[in-house]
Amino acid sequence: MASGFLMAFGVSVALWKQQREGRSWHVQVSLAQTGRWLRGLDRVADGVPAAKPEFAPYLERKESGFGELNAVTPSAQLAHTPADYARPSLPPGTSEPRW
Numbered sequence: 001m002a003s004g005f006l007m008a009f010g011v012s013v014a015l016w017k018q019q020r021e022g023r024s025w026h027v028q029v030s031l032a033q034t035g036r037w038l039r040g041l042d043r044v045a046d047g048v049p050a051a052k053p054e055f056a057p058y059l060e061r062k063e064s065g066f067g068e069l070n071a072v073t074p075s076a077q078l079a080h081t082p083a084d085y086a087r088p089s090l091p092p093g094t095s096e097p098r099w
């Protein structure tokens with residue numbers, strides 16, 4: 001996400017420079033270098049005090065081909081059609097291929 005913000009900023013600056021000075025400008029952002037830069041920033045001692053969010057309302061237990069799974073519920077909340085997964089998760093090769 002930070003790389004995307006940096007790229008958007010770089011493009012904005014390049015367009016501004018193009019309007020002022022002409023020519024074309026090249027913007028290059030490295031995902032790895034952005035991560036390295038972020039990891040190198042100073043840290044807040046003892047972290048930022050924040051309560052851990054409650055995940056239980058967004059989790060469900062379901063049987064699958066792998067045993068019982070604890071999974072995230074579908075994010076869509078539809079008025080007339082309940083959001084759900086029609087089939088359980090199964091190991092590869094369990095079902096016959098059909099088209």
